[in-house]
Every structure is written in C-alpha cells, then in structure tokens.
Amino acid sequence: MNVLFIGDIVGQPGRRIIKERLRDLRRTYHADVCVANAENAAAGFGITASIAKDIFSSGVDIITMGNHTFARSDFYSLAQSEQRIVRPANVSMAWPGFDYAVWDGNGKDKLLIINLLGRVGMDPCESPFRAADSMIKDYKEQFGAKMVLLDFHAEATSEKIAMSYYLDGRVSLVLGTHTHVQTADENILERGTGHITDVGMTGAVNSVIGMDVDASLRRFVDCLPTSYKAASGAAMINGVVAELDPETGKCISIIRIMIKE
Numbered sequence: 001m002n003v004l005f006i007g008d009i010v011g012q013p014g015r016r017i018i019k020e021r022l023r024d025l026r027r028t029y030h031a032d033v034c035v036a037n038a039e040n041a042a043a044g045f046g047i048t049a050s051i052a053k054d055i056f057s058s059g060v061d062i063i064t065m066g067n068h069t070f071a072r073s074d075f076y077s078l079a080q081s082e083q084r085i086v087r088p089a090n091v092s093m094a095w096p097g098f099d100y101a102v103w104d105g106n107g108k109d110k111l112l113i114i115n116l117l118g119r120v121g122m123d124p125c126e127s128p129f130r131a132a133d134s135m136i137k138d139y140k141e142q143f144g145a146k147m148v149l150l151d152f153h154a155e156a157t158s159e160k161i162a163m164s165y166y167l168d169g170r171v172s173l174v175l176g177t178h179t180h181v182q183t184a185d186e187n188i189l190e191r192g193t194g195h196i197t198d199v200g201m202t203g204a205v206n207s208v209i210g211m212d213v214d215a216s217l218r219r220f221v222d223c224l225p226t227s228y229k230a231a232s233g234a235a236m237i238n239g240v241v242a243e244l245d246p247e248t249g250k251c252i253s254i255i256r257i258m259i260k261e
C-alpha cells in the first residue's frame with residue numbers, strides 16, 4: 001500500500017497548492033491513501049468545518065492535528081462528528097473528537113492512523129510513549145489493522161527519533177510533524193518502521209515556518225507582542241511517500257517530496 005503524507009498545511013497558500021497539485025501527486029506516486037496534517041490550515045491556527053471540507057475535496061482522506069487542534073471554536077462540533085479527523089490522543093479526556101482513524105478504502109487492507117503530542121515544549125496529559133503502547137495494543141487488535149501510521153507532533157528532534165526506535169517493529173511509520181522544516185533523515189529502522197524526524201510544511205515558501213516574515217521579525221527582533229499571521233505568495237508541498245507491506249505492516253520504502261512553485 002502506498003501512503004502519501006502531507007506535512008502541516010499552513011493557511012491559504014497551503015490549502016491552495018494542495019487543491020491545485022494533490023490529485024496529480026496522488027497519481028504520480030500511485031498513492032492509495034493520503035493523510036495530511038492540517039493543524040495550521042485556518043490562517044495558521046487550527047481548522048474550521050468549511051476548511052476541512054475543502055481539504056477533503058482536494059484529495060485528502062484523513063486529517064491529523066496537533067497542538068493547535070482547538071484553536072477554532074467550531075472545531076468542537078466538527079470533532080464530534082467527523083471521523084476522518086484525528087486529534088492527538090494523549091490529551092485531556094475532556095477533549096472531544098476521535099483519537100484514531102482506520103482507513104480501509106481498498107476494501108481489504110487496514111491502516112490505523114494515530115496522532116500524539118511530544119512532551120518537549122508542549123503539555124500533554126500523558127506520556128506519548130505510554131499512550132502509544134496502549135493504543136497500538138488495543139486498536140491494532142480491535143480493528144484488525146496490520147499497518148499503523150503515527151503522526152508524532154513534537155518539537156524535539158531527539159524525542160521524535162526516540163519514538164521511532166521505541167515503536168520499531170510495532171508500527172509502520174513514525175512521521176514527525178510540528179517543526180515545519182523537512183529533515184533529510186528518512187530511514188527504515190531494523191525491524192521495519194519507516195521514520196522521518198519532520199515531514200515539513202505545506203504553505204508559503206517565503207515565510208518563517210509558514211508565517212508572515214514581518215510579523216515574525218517584530219516578535220523576534222523588537223520583542224513586540226505581534227499577532228502571528230500566515231504568509232502569502234508562492235507555496236510548496238512537503239510530504240513523504242511510503243510503501244507499506246499489508247501482510248507484515250512493515251515499511252518497504254520511504255521517500256521525501258518537496259514541490260515548490
């Protein structure tokens with residue numbers, strides 16, 4: 001099974017480029033399923049019902065989220081009804097929404113998709129390592145899914161790499177998100193888990209991780225409390241394509257993609 005994963009979609013440029021290019025990209029890489037992180041889709045923060053609809057109509061099958069999951073108030077109702085959106089699992093039990101999705105679009109092979117927050121620089125309620133243990137054990141059995149994709153939304157490279165080694169042989173893919181800069185370390189570990197420390201982001205090329213350069217500089221240089229806003233202009237898609245073995249759940253290949261306008 002070929003999985004196309006799209007790194008954090010940031011604002012209008014990110015949404016526009018997937019609308020224009022994703023169908024072709026799916027065809028080029030013979031993608032059976034497309035999963036995209038969209039925690040920054042609504043002007044850089046969170047997602048709305050209409051934006052989610054738009055992203056699905058662009059060719060995304062499953063959306064994963066991150067630390068900005070609940071930045072938009074209308075996500076609360078969307079989260080309760082939309083099973084194609086996966087929020088981080090190691091958060092407060094009070095959070096609405098689904099902490100997993102199962103894709104079985106070809107009618108036989110099942111891919112379990114989960115999303116966890118790292119602990120460095122974030123404040124999840126539970127260790128992502130312990131949460132991964134219980135979810136993998138329970139959900140793989142419950143849904144009969146041999147393949148598992150974890151979107152590990154974390155700040156620290158070390159924590160993301162550690163997660164891959166921790167889960168090696170138990171999941172198909174550990175794909176890092178959140179830092180928005182694609183890392184050149186895609187790799188398959190000894191027991192068959194495909195890894196990349198960060199997939200990168202899908203948004204404006206001339207930006208500070210997808211956000212407006214001037215606004216970022218006002219914050220960093222002048223230390224003024226300036227609101228972040230998503231950048232505009234030419235966009236790029238950052239992603240990975242991985243081939244998974246539906247029988248063993250192992251990763252056969254993983255490549256990075258970066259398409260710039």
Ligand SMILES: [Fe+2]
Nearest residue numbers: 008039040178
């Ligand atoms: Fe992000």
Ligand SMILES: [Fe+2]
Nearest residue numbers: 066067068178
């Ligand atoms: Fe994030």
